[in-house]
Amino acid sequence: MNSSSCNRWGALLLTISRCLAVAPTARKGFARWIHCLWCVVLLGYVWTGCIWQCVVFDAEMPTIEKLLYLMEFPGNIAITGLLGYHAVLNSPYAKEVETQIHRLICEQDVGVAQRLYQQHGKRTRLLLVHTIVFHGVCVVVDIVNYKFNWWTTWISNSVYNLPALMVSLGVLQYALAVHFLWLLQAHLCHRLAEFQMRQRPPQGIVNLDARYDLFFAALVDAGGCSSQVLEELRSTYTAIDRQHRQLLDKFGPFLLLNFGNSLCSFCVELYMVFNFFEQPQWAAMGMLLLYRLLWLVMHGGRIWIILAVNEQLVEQECHLCLQLNQLEVCGSHLERTINRFLVQLQTSIGQPLLACGVIDLDTLAMGGFIGVLMAIVIFLIQIGLGNKSLMGVALNQSSWIYV
Secondary structure: OOOHHHHHHHHHHHHHHHHOOOOOOOOOOHHHHHHHHHHHHHHHHHHHHHHHHHHHOOOOOOHHHHHHHHOHHHHHHHHHHHHHHHHHOOHHHHHHHHHHHHHHHHOOOHHHHHHHHHHHHHHHHHHHHHHHHHHHHHHHHHHHHOOOOHHHHHHHHHHHHHHHHHHHHHHHHHHHHHHHHHHHHHHHHHHHHHHHHHOOOOOOOOOOOHHHHHHHHHHHOHHHHHHHHHHHHHHHHHHHHHHHHHHHHHHHHHHHHHHHHHHHHHHHHHHHHHHHOOOOOHHHHHHHHHHHHHHHHHHHHHHHHHHHHHHHHHHHHHHHHHHHHOOOOOOHHHHHHHHHHHHHHHHHHHOOOEEOOOEEOOHHHHHHHHHHHHHHHHHHHHHHHHOOOHHHHHHHOOOOOOO
């Protein structure tokens, strides 16, 4: 990388991810075997804690509610297993994708590459600091909730916060890689805007002026330079789109499991918060309520970040289409070049991004998520109301005797 800031924060993110078995190591030989062994040990520890929690869980709640509550643990096992697989066995593919993205950036001018790395470094720092601080707050709330019982707190953090941090770091890996591609697409839009500005005739010449066509033909279509510039932009866009598809192929199962796990956990936590406000006990359950609210923010934030970073790419593609349609065309070769670019963009926009062909990676899918969320929460509320003995309440408040 050309930016020391991006190097520093990117290296810190990779170091933390490697220590938590969700990113491959860059070393070979004995060091790589040690890292693989550590990944297996850490995953075994997390899986053992999740399975143990499912076995010993004995809270009194309806079966369907217990099932939805416990689904988070198999989800964490599957998600961390996928991350560990990519960190241990899929390391060459991960390095290849990262190398290709950096190669695309290095093909730009030195100043442009430096600027892109600086912007990406700021984004990496922001997301990494927010993630670490958020999970640190979760750990502190967990400690206070169990009244500084260190053994119980250690078990709770091992079962809940440790896999949650691992999954969050996995989301960051995908979000930051897509952010790199978004920066490259934004640079393409900037270059296309500069090209459009060069097409404007000098002041004093208007479209109706006879000198306009002569000036435009000499400036824009001389030597086919315009077509060459557009072909270079189209080639770069093709490489960006190909890299994004490769990222989806790599992270598709992870994203699909993450969406399902986060949605189920969000529904259960929202229902638990609803139950708390029926009979609030702020002194005894206040910290637990705060813990559940943090969990709601975490699961909702994961879904939103993934959808938002992909929508930014779609918005840039639409912007590119608009700019191409605004270009002046004075030759058949230039027209064919623009048409090929437009057809490629419209084809890409017409094929929505999907996680394993199941979930749309766009904020337009939020309506569907909200609909499923409300349906599950309302179903849980109805189950909870049905389990209350309304007849028993009536008997206690009356002198009727039933035989």
